[in-house]
Amino acid sequence: xxxxxxxxxxxxxxxxxxxxxxxxxxxxxxxxxxxxxxxxxxxxxxxxxxxxxxxxxxxxxxxxxxxxxxxxxxxxxxxxxxxxxxxxxxxxxxxxxxxxxxxxxxxxxx
Amino acid sequence: xxxxxxxxxxxxxxxxxxxxxxxxxxxxxxxxxxxxxxxxxxxxxxxxxxxxxxxxxxxxxxxxxxxxxxxxxxxxxxxxxxxxxxxxxxxxxxxxxxxxxxxxxxxxxxxxxxxxxxxxxxxxxxxxxxxxxxxxxxxxxxxxxxxxxxxxxxxxxxxxxxxxxxxxxxxxxxxxxxxxxxxxxxxxxxxxxxxxxxxxxxxxxxxxxxxxxxxxxxxxxxxxxxxxxxxxxxxxxxxxxxxxxxxxxxxxxxxxxxxxxxxxxxxxxxxxxxxxxxxxxxxxxxxxxxxxxxxxxxxxxxxxxxxxxxxxxxxxxxxxxxxxxxxxxxxxxxxxxxxxxxxxxxxxxxxxxxxxxxxxxxxxxxxxxxxxxxxxxxxxxxxxxxxxxxxxxxxxxxxxxxxxxxxxxxxxxxxxxxxxxxxxxxxxxxxxxxxxxxxxxxxxxxxxxxxxxxxxxxxxxxxxxxxxxxxxxxxxxxxxxxxxxxxxxxxxxxxxxxxxxxxxxxxxxxxxxxxxxxxxxxxxxxxxxxxxxxxxxxxxxxxxxxxxxxxxxxxxxxxxxxxxxxxxxxxxxxxxxxxxxxxxxxxxxxxxxxxxxxxxxxxxxxxxxxxx
Amino acid sequence: xxxxxxxxxxxxxxxxxxxxxxxxxxxxxxxxxxxxxxxxxxxxxxxxxxxxxxxxxxxxxxxxxxxxxxxxxxxxxxxxxxxxxxxxxxxxxxxxxxxxxx
Numbered sequence: 001x002x003x004x005x006x007x008x009x010x011x012x013x014x015x016x017x018x019x020x021x022x023x024x025x026x027x028x029x030x031x032x033x034x035x036x037x038x039x040x041x042x043x044x045x046x047x048x049x050x051x052x053x054x055x056x057x058x059x060x061x062x063x064x065x066x067x068x069x070x071x072x073x074x075x076x077x078x079x080x081x082x083x084x085x086x087x088x089x090x091x092x093x094x095x096x097x098x099x100x101x102x103x104x105x106x107x108x109x110x
Numbered sequence: 111x112x113x114x115x116x117x118x119x120x121x122x123x124x125x126x127x128x129x130x131x132x133x134x135x136x137x138x139x140x141x142x143x144x145x146x147x148x149x150x151x152x153x154x155x156x157x158x159x160x161x162x163x164x165x166x167x168x169x170x171x172x173x174x175x176x177x178x179x180x181x182x183x184x185x186x187x188x189x190x191x192x193x194x195x196x197x198x199x200x201x202x203x204x205x206x207x208x209x210x211x212x213x214x215x216x217x218x219x220x221x222x223x224x225x226x227x228x229x230x231x232x233x234x235x236x237x238x239x240x241x242x243x244x245x246x247x248x249x250x251x252x253x254x255x256x257x258x259x260x261x262x263x264x265x266x267x268x269x270x271x272x273x274x275x276x277x278x279x280x281x282x283x284x285x286x287x288x289x290x291x292x293x294x295x296x297x298x299x300x301x302x303x304x305x306x307x308x309x310x311x312x313x314x315x316x317x318x319x320x321x322x323x324x325x326x327x328x329x330x331x332x333x334x335x336x337x338x339x340x341x342x343x344x345x346x347x348x349x350x351x352x353x354x355x356x357x358x359x360x361x362x363x364x365x366x367x368x369x370x371x372x373x374x375x376x377x378x379x380x381x382x383x384x385x386x387x388x389x390x391x392x393x394x395x396x397x398x399x400x401x402x403x404x405x406x407x408x409x410x411x412x413x414x415x416x417x418x419x420x421x422x423x424x425x426x427x428x429x430x431x432x433x434x435x436x437x438x439x440x441x442x443x444x445x446x447x448x449x450x451x452x453x454x455x456x457x458x459x460x461x462x463x464x465x466x467x468x469x470x471x472x473x474x475x476x477x478x479x480x481x482x483x484x485x486x487x488x489x490x491x492x493x494x495x496x497x498x499x500x501x502x503x504x505x506x507x508x509x510x511x512x513x514x515x516x517x518x519x520x521x522x523x524x525x526x527x528x529x530x531x532x533x534x535x536x537x538x539x540x541x542x543x544x545x546x547x548x549x550x551x552x553x554x555x556x557x558x559x560x561x562x563x564x565x566x567x568x569x570x571x572x573x574x575x576x577x578x579x580x581x582x583x584x585x586x587x588x589x590x591x592x593x594x595x596x597x598x599x600x601x602x603x604x605x606x607x608x609x610x611x612x613x614x615x616x617x618x619x620x621x622x623x624x625x626x627x628x629x630x631x632x633x634x635x636x637x638x639x640x641x642x643x644x645x646x647x648x649x650x651x652x653x654x655x656x657x658x659x660x661x662x663x664x665x666x667x668x669x670x671x672x673x674x675x676x677x678x679x680x681x682x683x684x685x686x687x688x689x690x691x692x693x694x695x696x697x698x699x700x701x702x703x704x705x706x707x708x709x710x711x712x713x714x715x716x717x718x719x720x721x722x
Numbered sequence: 723x724x725x726x727x728x729x730x731x732x733x734x735x736x737x738x739x740x741x742x743x744x745x746x747x748x749x750x751x752x753x754x755x756x757x758x759x760x761x762x763x764x765x766x767x768x769x770x771x772x773x774x775x776x777x778x779x780x781x782x783x784x785x786x787x788x789x790x791x792x793x794x795x796x797x798x799x800x801x802x803x804x805x806x807x808x809x810x811x812x813x814x815x816x817x818x819x820x821x822x823x824x
Binding site for chain 3: 152153156157159160164303306307310311314356359360363367369370371372373374375376386389390480481482483485486
Binding site: 011014015018020021061063064067068070071072073074075077078080081082084085 | 321323324325326327328342346347349350455456488492497502505506508509512
């Protein structure tokens with residue numbers, strides 16, 4: 001669950017770092033620098049989520065954690081696509097919520 | 111403006127500027143010999159062509175393979191639901207040795223001369239003890255399902271259950287004791303390789319793969335929406351598709367690509383394939399003899415089961431036992447092989463312990479340990495998804511559905527583009543002359559090939575879901591004592607599919623139109639949606655019983671069937687004839703409404719202006 | 723892959739490339755897996771060598787298919803698949819010939 005939430009936040013950052021989706025979400029054109037920052041943040045978040053997934057709670061082997069992360073990666077990408085298509089204005093907020101919830105979920109072993 | 115005036119079937123160019131430039135340069139090149147310029151664009155064009163045709167040739171079969179494979183993720187649940195006699199089995203303590211002992215005693219009472227048996231112990235997805243047994247040297251296995259508490263056999267109805275989807279998926283099985291399994295596997299292999307090529311060429315040819323990563327514009331309608339759907343369903347789940355396809359090729363590599371084995375395992379007396387199979391499993395070749403038909407094997411002796419089970423549990427320190435097997439090895443000694451539960455790790459096959467059957471002494475353990483064999487095992491295990499818990503399983507199921515959707519949108523997109531091209535070609539060559547007496551324009555018939563593909567699209571993409579629903583329904587409706595009951599259920603499946611094909615062909619010939627899609631999808635929606643009702647009328651494992659009792663394995667099946675029926679019904683409703691074309695279709699949210707453009711020769715739909 | 727007209731010559735070229743991709747590509751992949759298996763078996767267990775070579779051969783097959791439709795002419799498709807396939811096949815069966823000759 002934490003993998004999905006963190007990946008959702010990460011992909012959202014990447015999406016918001018693209019001209020088209022940034023405009024849809026905020027109604028303004030994004031400055032090139034800002035977009036690049038968002039995309040970089042997205043990549044970093046992805047890497048973080050992978051690292052966290054490779055250190056799962058309980059007795060779960062790392063290989064299963066990484067596999068679950070790979071699945072969550074795609075599910076989250078689909079979720080972000082749905083969000084930017086049908087609820088573009090809510091994307092930034094949802095991304096923030098997902099980030100916080102994801103970190104909390106990992107801390108609690110989900 | 112159509113994207114390409116040449117018969118090379120490249121997909122719609124993204125930017126109009128590029129289109130104009132391409133057309134111009136194409137025209138300039140048209141005077142020269144057929145040539146692909148050695149630059150990025152030429153490579154992309156070539157891969158685009160390859161992608162289209164690799165996908166199209168066996169696209170309909172790929173859809174069938176992918177969809178039945180997707181359903182197979184839940185084959186255990188289907189197996190259970192389609193044997194309502196298994197309802198009510200109490201879960202047992204997995205570590206209780208009495209479970210195996212009672213089942214074995216019951217088996218030996220039934221088949222005193224049993225020569226080999228494989229016993230799957232109950233787990234969270236299957237509450238019964240399943241035994242495969244035979245009393246011959248090399249014959250087929252029979253199956254027995256036993257109550258885990260009493261060991262007695264359960265008299266369940268004859269059906270292939272979820273195993274039909276599973277076996278159709280990888281060997282195109284058409285009968286319970288089908289004999290064309292090798293040929294079926296070959297055909298599936300060809301389709302898999304084509305999908306592999308289509309995936310890779312698709313990635314190469316997708317010019318804006320990063321920019322369009324999250325882009326989905328269903329409101330645009332026409333080719334744009336279909337292409338977006340194809341791209342989104344294709345790219346976002348790409349790791350899964352690549353894994354599934356590649357692992358599929360590797361699972362049957364001994365059949366598809368034996369050259370390496372034939373070379374490296376060549377010995378004095380030809381190729382020692384037994385040694386290869388043993389190495390693959392991480393075991394010694396003599397522990398598993400390969401017998402020829404007609405070989406005689408001595409029946410098994412009495413087996414020291416309790417001590418074997420105890421020692422196995424100790425050695426695995428808490429690991430679950432998945433199955434037990436008793437057989438005679440190549441030297442004729444009776445051995446028991448204890449296999450760990452498949453859900454305990456990614457790598458397939460699970461580790462095994464070998465014991466002497468009569469005295470219960472531990473002999474050996476088998477597990478593949480080299481890096482390449484482990485990689486192979488992990489690929490295999492990822493494909494089979496035995497490791498997946500319920501959450502992951504539903505996610506993988508969703509990926510499978512998206513893969514089927516990716517294939518489906520690809521095939522429909524080709525039809526849409528092709529019909530758009532022939533429409534503009536037809537209007538260019540002045541078919542304005544084709545007016546009927548009242549001054550209206552008679553729809554021109556699309557070329558035969560196009561109509562055929564459109565018909566196959568309907569027959570497969572709508573017909574297969576219908577056939578699956580009919581198969582599940584037949585499980586409740588075919589009389590229990592029917593002769594060859596399992597094959598009767600399959601006959602219902604193939605007949606429904608055949609009817610869909612006839613309907614589609616009739617539509618293609620007689621009256622191309624949206625009804626072609628709407629009717630089979632509507633029928634499918636009806637069948638799936640009625641499954642819980644049919645279930646309630648014919649058994650006592652219906653929602654009225656299973657929901658209050660919280661039996662989620664049973665109830666979720668009925669609920670999923672209902673949801674599927676609703677979804678298919680909704681699709682059918684959106685595609686019904688009489689829905690106003692193009693103007694309203696473009697304004698509607700779902701991309702499906704632009705299926706209006708998917709049908710050949712409907713002159714009131716001008717696909718080509720929809721942003722292609 | 724561009725064409726001027728969909729005539730018999732075009733269809734022949736396409737068919738030729740397709741056969742080169744499907745048949746020639748398979749021959750190349752098989753030859754590759756055989757030769758590499760033999761080579762790797764010198765320094766790792768046989769099963770490891772075979773699996774590594776076989777897994778890589780699928781990528782070779784896909785690349786060959788891509789090549790067959792990218793090269794300038796249909797002859798190029800055959801040159802890129804069948805020729806290397808024969809060479810690799812010879813490498814893979816060389817020990818056999820050498821033993822027979824000895």
